[in-house]
Amino acid sequence: MTRGARLILAATAVALLQVGFLGWIIAGRAAILRNGTEVLLQVKPIDPRDLLRGDYVALGYDISDLPVSLIANLAAGSTYIGEGPVTVRLKKSDAGYWHAVSAWLGKAPHAAPDGEADIAGNVLGGSNTEPGSTVRVDYGIGRFYVPEGEGLAIQNDIRVRPFGIRVALAQDGRAQIKALVDGDRTLFEEPLY
Template identity: 60%
Template sequence: MKKHRLLISAILLALLQIGFLSFIIAGRAAVLRDGQEVLLKVEPVDPRDLLRGDYVRLGYDISNIPVSMIGNVPSGAQWIEAGPVFVRVKKDGDGIWKMVSASLYEPPSTPPGDDEIDIRGMVDDGRGLGRIDTLNVEYGIERFYLPEGEGLAIERDMRVRSFNIVAAIAGDGSAQIKALMDGDTMLFREPLY
């Protein structure tokens, strides 16, 4: 009787773990499949992770937000606490999406217009407004993993010509990288699963 109870508990625990992992994977796949696509210009940083292999570390124009672009900074504020930030981007004539405004802690009160979308990022730590004029924001799309041996070559190429990513943006503003682009050429596409 005790062995059966232990076996049933182990099976339920395994099913719970599988279900949790499936939920995470399905959520990411849903963003990639159904999210609105935006094209963002990128800048490289570093191409290697000992555990996961080659990657390109990416920075974006929208990663450094001028405080003047944030619509809801309280008058006289001296400090911004770490937390979410919503950056509204608009499709430019060249197809690249560029920042038009930002809102701390909550989405802007006005809905996005045509060819606009809000991307959710995180201010990494609290910052005193008296000392800075920009906030550093991370979106969870700062790394793109590549086949082994490709990272250094891609990083070198990024320093001499323009690269972009295609990102999928979910309704809540979370972002996933769909593809790495070298100009108009798709180099790598992220699989759904």
């Protein structure tokens, strides 16, 4: 085999690996959207705009400010929670939105029972554990991109009436946004691919 043929073969192999990796990422996201447990989270307003990707709705959630009292495996007498993974158990309320009922630093000790679901997040920064304190949690679902010119109007509407995000949860708690909803009306739905 000539040097040129080996170079072409190596370049082809590298290109196939790159395409395969991107396909794996897309298929993983699509699998969560297609098969994940669906929950509805109420959102809070934050300002929108990304110069590179366009308009988006920045999303905050009630479950983003997690009461320390819900963390089941916090060591007795602990006065500080550092950054790191957290699993939050959610349950559907009478209003239709899901809310936190318990949490664990790291993984949950057992699978969520029927009617409940686990979402994985990361504690942002440390926090003290005084009574009534909360920790800030990021779930990786803080932005939803919308068509150009739509972001600011939606962001303003979120300030005056309740909006929600339908989220699909994988068994390990990873979350993917499925849709932005205004009451019972779906405004934008995320495509699988």
